Amino acid sequence: MLVQADIDGELDARDAAAIAAHLDGCAECRALQAQLRRIKETTRTEATRFAASDDFRRRMAVLAQSNVTRPAATRRRLQWGGWIGSFGLGAAVAAALMLAIHVPRDGGDAQSVLDGHLRALQSGHAIDVASTDKHTVKPWFDGRLDFTPPVKDLAAAGFPLRGGRIDAVDGRPTAALVYGHGRHAIDLYVWPTVAGDAAARDTARKGYHFVTWVRDGMRFWAVSDLNPAELDEFARDWQAAD
Amino acid sequence: MSVGTVHATPGRAILAQPPPREPGRLMPAPSFDSIALPHLDAAYNLARWLMRDATEAEDVVQDALLRGLRYFSSFAGGDGRAWLLRIVRNVAYDRLAARRGLATLPLDGDGEEGSLADTLRDPGDNPETAVGKMQDRARLDALLAALPVEQREAIVLCDLEEMPYRAIAEIAGVPIGTVMSRLWRARRNLARLAKAGGA
Structure with missing residues (x-):
């Protein structure tokens, strides 16, 4: 099998040299090598390498781009990736380490959540599945995420469910539930966490307000331009609802 | 491993249950x-x-x-x-x-009887001719299609996709040594099939 590994290009220089030396003095192995090489070359050049049809390729492109990554998010990440590439990997790693040291965890998540919220508002693509029925919204996430977010309707409390979408927070697909309150929109981001339960805490950033909590292995981030008191009320009602 | 059996797929557990992860990755994912x-x-x-x-x-x-x-x-x-x-x-x-129906296949799978060298040295036929008979696209496709599925996959990944042993092992969820022996048996079988089919 060393002869085979040699013709498959899997040997390092030293082993390849040792094989070559052996082949010089061994007619039997030379014959084996020649045969293996012919079999490999014949297979490589003569066997059919099937290609996907154009129609199939188009359908799969739509499928691959449809669910987890919405177009706006994709563009943003590609630019970001290109920027990092041009900046150089070493510098990027250094910058990332500094971020890890200096920015508290919640700050990073809040910014990421806010990015997603604003991206959705600006692109006019805030909702992938529009429904006021939690029994429609919840199953919609099945098969699109590797977890099932809890979905509740708070219409009775003045925060009707409008729908949901899949959004990326820091590169990870998350569920974003969209609620209304008058003319305001509230995004409730949900993703699994290994952290234990944590009571709701408020933060604010750039005129937007946030409430975050952890419950039953899920991290929640509510973000909105609502005033803090109303957003707190939303968070309390949500946690109390069935 | 028994002769010609399609085995359960080792290593697929990794896809069954990805660990929950907080979105704490520092660089944006592709x-x-x-x-x-x-x-x-x-x-x-x-x-x-x-x-x-x-x-x-x-x-x-x-x-x-x-x-x-x-x-x-x-x-x-x-x-x-x-x-x-x-x-x-x-x-x-x-x-x-x-x-179903693919549980057993006519060719030897990972068994050890015979060797490529023996097959090629068989006095009943000229090995040059045996391999020469492979050089016909439709026929070669048929020979490849007749291999046990694990050997077929090894050949397709190694010779058509030109992937290294390490990547093939990762895809098949087996050690590199298993990839090498599957390739070995696949090539022996190809030579043998070419000879038998052309006789």
């Missing part, structure tokens, strides 16, 4: 389509050779993309082609297992 779509032909070719049917191959690739989308968070970077092909392979094996 999108799923940018990882998967460049390898669509490789995915289709592998599925086509494993299923030996064009329609089923498309079904397998579509299912694999859906599975890939769902578990994309488990993609830890690295070789996107190997990651996607591993999913394609697992979907295909699930379907083959469900299909």
